[in-house]
Amino acid sequence: MIQSLSCYRIFYTVAKTGNISKAAKELYISQPAISKSIQKLEESMNCELFRRSSRGVSLTEEGELLYSHVKVAFETLALGEDRLRNSIELGVGHLKIGVSSTLCKYMLLPYLKEFIKLYPHINISITCQSTNDTLKLLEENKIDVGLIGKPESLKNIDFYYLAEIKDIFVATKDYLRNLKARGVKEDRILQSSTIMLLDKNNMTRQYIDDYLQENHIVVQDSIDISSMDLLIEFAKISVGVACVIREFVKKELADGSLIEIPLGFPIHKREVGFAYKKSVKPSKSLELFVDFYKSHELLHS
Template identity: 45%
Template sequence: MNNNLSLYNIFLAVAEAGSTLGAAKTLFISQPAVSKAISKLEASLEVSLFVRSKKGVRLTDDGLILYDRIKNAFEYIDEGESVIRERNSLGTGHIKIGVSSTLCKYILLPYLSLYTKDHPHIRISIECHSSRETTDILQQNHVDLGLIAKPDNSTLSCLSLGYMHDTFVATREYLSNMAKRNDANLMMLNKENLTRQYVDRYIPARFYEKFNLMETDNMELLIEFAKTGIGIGCVIKEFVKKELGNGLLVEYNTGLPEIEKREVCFAYSYRRMPNPHVMDFLDYVNEKKSDKRFNVLV
């Protein structure tokens, strides 16, 4: 390994170009120098890394194994260099956060409003996706952090913010009139949504049969529909604290089992090189998360 780093760089270029000539053009060195470097690496490892043909080269099984690992290693080196440059760049930095629009409004924004004032040189990018999509792009390293309901059996690291509770709410007037009608509305997120899938684990199918089911992909709409007296909405209790407190909404739990609370967290990949600004942001959140002014989950 000691003297092979430059050889590995040439090996990657050949594997990705599919020919020594293509690699030579990419690296701005001669084709004989590329061929000599590959031969030297193969001799060092005592294996053949490429199958040669008139059309070019392709990786052998040993070559594929080496390519996967070397590619990851070079990407990790590049990421490390980026972190070092960012750490020493006059206090500037960039944090990319994936979050659903609902969690963004009720949980992320209170933290960001203060953090951006205290750290004006840190650029924040918000990518709004469903929690499922956020988890996917987080694992693919497309974002630094994901604000999500903690997934089962996840390999992600998490900073817990607290717990949220799924509940059913409606106006008191709607519930009092419900006994007089046969077509009461039950408003839910659609079945592709992780929150809906979680709720469905607890709610028996026969419960839904009593209602006219209305579905949407946006919890904000469920809350607004419930507030305007259109029907019973399945929402996060912590997001309607004010409405439950002033009596605009009341909980409906007739014939319903208790739904287990869910943990909400800032998730990040422990395999990825830590971004110092991300870690600083998490430390900031950790200091504030017990304050009710910033965290609706406490």
């Protein structure tokens, strides 16, 4: 572009008003400055853009050609400004969240339900992955925030604690009754059962594998299941003993459809919370979400 944007704005305003005096008032600059800018533009284009008369100015054929393009450009800029202003006023934004399918159902959805009521113009994208995959997406800046089980090392991550969760083993009364009929003692249930666990890429599974190894519990028969919901459902039809999160089977434990198996060595509780990168400047949408869940916890604590 040969001329500056301000020069074209002057040309556009003069052409639109058809009068240098009116253009000067609209642009808050002097008439001589307007005339000088137009002269400079005509010299650079090597043609006359306006015809001058006592009644004002009118575009030449060359001026009409240039104006047809400049008009589109400034109308597009004005539209962009209006949309940006409207976006800011409405709070339009985009928030990308990473979470495991289990935590998404039982912990994230209640937060999102209230957040969306407050900020309906923020678009939400959710990537359901394991905690390990969520941490990787955070590192690669592919998501803004993750709902995860607290990892051993936080590195470049800010972690905001939400709750503790406890892993337990559960089965139906019928399954435990059948084990007892086969002579299986209570302290040998895990070694003698079909144990159902989340797949090996899941942080919960890795945590339970460590627990079993540390306590010298050798599982003879196991099934890998892709989701916590399926673990619960398989356990309820007596396929085997499932490792689940206590907080997510409160209903089943209360109505007796699942029974918690007592352990000689308790499984330590784990922390769950929101995580985001320290080194990345948060977007407005992320700032609103962070403020929301922090204030939400204060109100409910």
